[in-house]
Amino acid sequence: MKYNRAEKYDQYMELMMGPNPVKLEEELMKGHKIPQGATVMDLGCGRGLTSLFLVKEYGFRVFATDLWCSPTENKKFFDRVGLSSEQIIPLRVDANELPFAGNFFDAVISIDSYHYFGRDPRFLSEKILPVIKHGGYLYIAIPGMKKDCHHDLPQELLLAWDAEQLDFIHDISYWRNVISQTEDAEIISIHEMQSNEECWQDWIQCNNEYAKGDRKIMEAGGGKYLNFIAIILKRR
Numbered sequence: 001m002k003y004n005r006a007e008k009y010d011q012y013m014e015l016m017m018g019p020n021p022v023k024l025e026e027e028l029m030k031g032h033k034i035p036q037g038a039t040v041m042d043l044g045c046g047r048g049l050t051s052l053f054l055v056k057e058y059g060f061r062v063f064a065t066d067l068w069c070s071p072t073e074n075k076k077f078f079d080r081v082g083l084s085s086e087q088i089i090p091l092r093v094d095a096n097e098l099p100f101a102g103n104f105f106d107a108v109i110s111i112d113s114y115h116y117f118g119r120d121p122r123f124l125s126e127k128i129l130p131v132i133k134h135g136g137y138l139y140i141a142i143p144g145m146k147k148d149c150h151h152d153l154p155q156e157l158l159l160a161w162d163a164e165q166l167d168f169i170h171d172i173s174y175w176r177n178v179i180s181q182t183e184d185a186e187i188i189s190i191h192e193m194q195s196n197e198e199c200w201q202d203w204i205q206c207n208n209e210y211a212k213g214d215r216k217i218m219e220a221g222g223g224k225y226l227n228f229i230a231i232i233l234k235r236r
Contacts, residue, residue: 001027001194005057015047015077016206019199019228021111022053024141027195028111028230029058034137038106041065041131043095044113048074054109055087063105065093096123100131107137114231115142115168121181124233129184132235138185141193144229145171156222160213172229179231188232196228 006022013020034040036059042051043065051064051074064074071090078088093099095117108128117123118140132138148171150163157166176190200223204215217223 001198005053009049009053012049012052013202013206015049016203016208017046017210018112018203019143020195020202021046021050021199023195023199023202024193024228025050025053025109025111026057027193028109028139028141028232032058032137032139034058034060034107034139037061039063039104040107040109041100041105043108043110043128044116045069045074045090046113048077048090050109050111051088051090052078052081052083055083060107061086062088063100064088064090065095065098067092067094096127098127098131102130103133104131105136106133107139108132109139111141112143114140115144115170119168119170119178121178124179124185125182129182129235134235136235137188138231138233138235140229140231140233142175142229142231143169144175144192144227145169145225146192146227147171147225148174149225154222154225156217156220157225159216159220159222161217169226175229175231179233184236186234186236188234190229190231193228193230196226197223199228200226 003023006026009022038060040060041063045051045064045066051062054060054062071092074090
């Protein structure tokens, strides 16, 4: 896949916290149905790179939310790249305690974070869908497995991750089962993404300490068990 949008953000790659999030986001948003000027939440925005991308490339008004990354530091970054407080609002938010009114967002977008809190089917129905307008969208990209193998974890994956960490990563069948339990969520698509290998390569080539650990897995061939999964939903 050609990343005509994402390649413009190479100068910000030091902000990555995992496999290249803007390439994942560009693929996820291809053919999206969210109108320009929409109010969206970037759920689990990390250090703000995906939020910048959503404002600049799609013209959304973005609430950049994360539990662990400082909204003050994110605001400094947004100020530095010329975003106004009308375009982007950085917040420290727990995904299980979202401080927003019901039917507030036109869409929620989440890159490489939903798997940490969305495995309980009630999370979608009780925490996320209520803040999305009826007819609004949820776009998710998460790391996954090509086929769940938690009963017999490959040694390659255990070079840097333990069983508890790997329990956040599952295959398409697992996620389809989780999502299908929520009647108010219409499944538009759940599919394997093309960006997987390239996004992992971008990540393990950087100097982040976590990337160095992940590099061991990829160099040992662990990537053959992994993919990225796109989940696109519409609130009924």
